Amino acid sequence: MRDTDESPDAGDISARLLVWYDRHARVMPWRVGPAERRAGQRPDPYRVWLSEIMLQQTTVAAVRDYFRRFTERWPDVEALAAAPDADVMAEWAGLGYYARARNLLKGARAVVALHGGRFPGTRDGLLSLPGVGPYTAAAVASIAFDEPATVVDGNVERVVSRLFAVETPLPAAKPELTRLAATLTPQERPGDHAQAMMDLGATICTPRKPVCSLCPLRPDCEGHRAGLEAELPRKAPKAEKPVREGRLWIAVRADGAVLLETRPERGMLGGMLGWPGTDWDRSGGPAGAPLEADWRETGVEVRHTFTHFHLRLEVLVAQVAEAALPARGSFVPRADFRPAALPTLMRKGWSVAAAAIRHPTGEERLA
DNA sequence: AAGACGTGGGA
DNA sequence: TTCCCAAGTCT
Structure with a gap:
């Protein structure tokens, strides 16, 4: 005592x-x-x-x-x-x-x-x-x-x-x-x-x-x-992350300009620059491509995990004429385009698209 | 008031 | 690969 x-x-x-x-x-x-x-x-x-x-x-x-x-x-x-x-x-x-x-x-x-x-x-x-x-x-x-x-x-x-x-x-x-x-x-x-x-x-x-x-x-x-230091703080169990899916359209104009849009203020990546895409609710989504073009599937999926869900986005690319008129977004001259200005998910999309454009598949090369 | 909201690094 | 996490705030 x-x-x-x-x-x-x-x-x-x-x-x-x-x-x-x-x-x-x-x-x-x-x-x-x-x-x-x-x-x-x-x-x-x-x-x-x-x-x-x-x-x-x-x-x-x-x-x-x-x-x-x-x-x-x-x-x-x-x-x-x-x-x-x-x-x-x-x-x-x-x-x-x-x-x-x-x-x-x-x-x-x-x-x-x-x-x-x-x-x-x-x-x-x-x-x-x-x-x-x-x-x-x-x-x-x-x-x-x-x-x-x-x-x-x-x-x-x-x-x-x-x-x-x-x-x-x-x-x-x-x-x-x-x-x-x-x-x-x-x-x-x-x-x-x-x-x-x-x-x-x-x-x-x-x-x-x-x-x-x-x-x-x-x-x-x-x-x-009490020998509890490694146990503390206790935490409530976390919810499981659902997987969401969608599609990204990446268009490159003949002069090198790329088609980007500013995302709405609210919601994921709000206010950031990004590639036009579908909603992430279900594959395919309601929204159509941002312009008419010969869209090519890259066969590569961008995977990205956010705080509360996993996301998988199919990447489509198109090389389009200078006269192309987009229904969504606007073309950014290549000299003004910096991938670093994009959120990480969108940078990943660009990596996939750039590789697909540099190295078309054999079939497409023959076409 | 519980869920939305990013990312990169470490185990 | 997968999971957890890191100097939170807003709605």
Whole structure:
């Protein structure tokens, strides 16, 4: 029996975490490290906001180059707000969750039009921006404005569920995890605390095989004490992904121009450039080819898996005359066509079509 | 309020 | 190959 409770309180946990962060903070282009921070350097709210939008459901590794290109091209919120929609969507292509890019522009324009080009300096103010939810608002408020807001992302959920041995499965456990995370948020250095929690989750308290031997919070961790660290957080089982099918029409004009269309704002790949195609509900779909031509089956299927379904698209190609008049989409001159401006699914379609055009089958060569 | 919404990398 | 997942938000 102990006559004193030796389990550390929340302040001790955060203090220990910050000591670890001072030594191990990862370097990121949008981050002001703990040392620079102490020297008085402040992060630019625009860069923090942009990075946090990009980081939603997306790995740091995937974000790095996109962040660099965006900030080189649009160094501040005024520049971004003034950018044409198509330029921003093309620059976002490949990063996924394209509603983020549409909301990014709306958000930038709101900051300029409604807030004189200054980001709202509080969590509640930030929440009013499109694309900014509870996570992003708390992240920007704490990192850029020193507000002691509690940041809860997937990393924090994992760290907290282990630290307090929360056995309730996600997403039901979310409110409790948020409440527990809030008990750890310090008044001083809340932004570094938030980033430390996320770094810890990303490097030590990882989903599989957490490296407890290197964890600064191991003495405090109930999950580890119970031998449950690898089991937590528990999660509700996921639904099976259905397979959907459809067809893609890729037309190349004699002068090299390619037939593309801008997809509707709503729905999959909303607002992005893509090849005309059928619906993905059933093979063949109701929609006809975007123009009359000698459509050739490539015999190659594009396979792509989204968050909630698998997709298989049959690719058809046609080489058409310069006078061809499409019923859907418009021809983009070859010099202006960059596959990189397409979402990944559509890039795959282009790879198939380009190969089919370069290497027609024997039969077609004879024809 | 449950489902829609991308992608690439690792096991 | 297949599955899981990563710094969520919107409707």
